[in-house]
Amino acid sequence: MAQVRSYAALSAGAPLVPFTFDRREPGTLDVEIAISHAGICHSDIHQAREEWGPAIFPMVPGHEIVGRVTRVGTGVSKFKIGDLAGVGVFVDSCRSCENCEAGLEQYCLGGMTGTYNTYEKDGTTIVQGGYSSGIVLNEHYALHIPESLNIEGVAPLLCAGITLYSPLRHWNAGPGMQVAIIGLGGLGHMGVKFAHAMGAEVTVLSHSAGKEKDALAMGADHFVDTSDTAFKKALSKKFDLILNTVSADLNINTYLGLLKLHGTLVVIGLPGKPYSVDAGSLLNQRRSLAGSAIGGIAEIEEMFAFCAKHGITSEVEMITADQINVAYDRAVASDVRYRFVIDTTTL
Secondary structure (H helix, E strand, C coil): CCCEEEECCCCCCCCCCEEEEEEECCCCEEEEEEEEEEEEEEHHHHHHHCEEEEECECCCCCCCCEEEEEECCCCCCCCCCEEEEEEEEECCCCEEEEECCCCCCCCCCCCCECCCCCCCCCCEEEECCCCCCCEEEHHHHHHCCCCCCCHHHHHHHHHHHHHHHHHHCCCCCCCCECCCCCCCCCHHHHHHHHHHHHHCCEEECCCCHHHHHHHHHHCCCCCCCCCCCHHHHHHCEEEEEEECCCCCHHHHHCCCCCCEEEEEEEEEECCCCCCCCCCHHHHHHCCEEEECCCCHHHHHHHHHHHHHHHHCCEEEEEEEHHHHHHHHHHHEEEEEEEEEEEEEHHC
């Protein structure tokens, strides 16, 4: 086994501290990656603070992982030593259900294996994440990353990026389509970049008027301050597709009312409590309310090719490992534009 350095939460809500543990030796189909960058996702904070139910400690968070391949198993064909590689939200799945076989491993019927806060399929080994100096996983679940991309902005693509790319592709965002993004945070800003590059007309719906300049610079055609309730009437029946990226409680019926005939509102953020949906909001204009979660391996690879073609990466603030706890507090306070990324060489 190889010992790696990391930052871990040793108990629920405790500050993250330096922590060492052993990674397994690469098996026949495994790759070993020396991690250089790890994004901070808000879900890392929720899980480290045990806000989503019972969690497993010690916990090394992180599922936005970038680094270089340092070793490969004898049966590996997908990677070679020195390749730039990434790891996203999951590191395993059953590989045999209809969803896995369709390349939708995130919807594995047996349950995907998350990158942390879970157990390996042996039921006893804790899976630890990317706030660490290295990781070992089956080659199928590692992603090729184009060398042309700015590496500092790549890590968040492995969660925030694919979380927005996938629904935009699934609902065929493109020229002639009116797309709205609710929220301009770590998720929302990626939606703006992707929807713009796909050729859609993009509107940002945000209660933070100070983000208008950023939204327009990222490719939004319009910015609407939702603190002015006049937007409800002005935008009625306007959009083909609305992506809700916020986790805050909101009146979902207000936003359903902005959909035109056959329009769809996709829930991406995780609200603190269930939405109350008025059936009339759906019946009117034959609207749909849907959900979407990350993406499968093939789609993430497709996203990276799209990013390379259009020069798309996340807007980030780089931090050192000893700044993780401060970054957590700042992320909760929405004091980041738009994603923190840890320089894991500082571990």
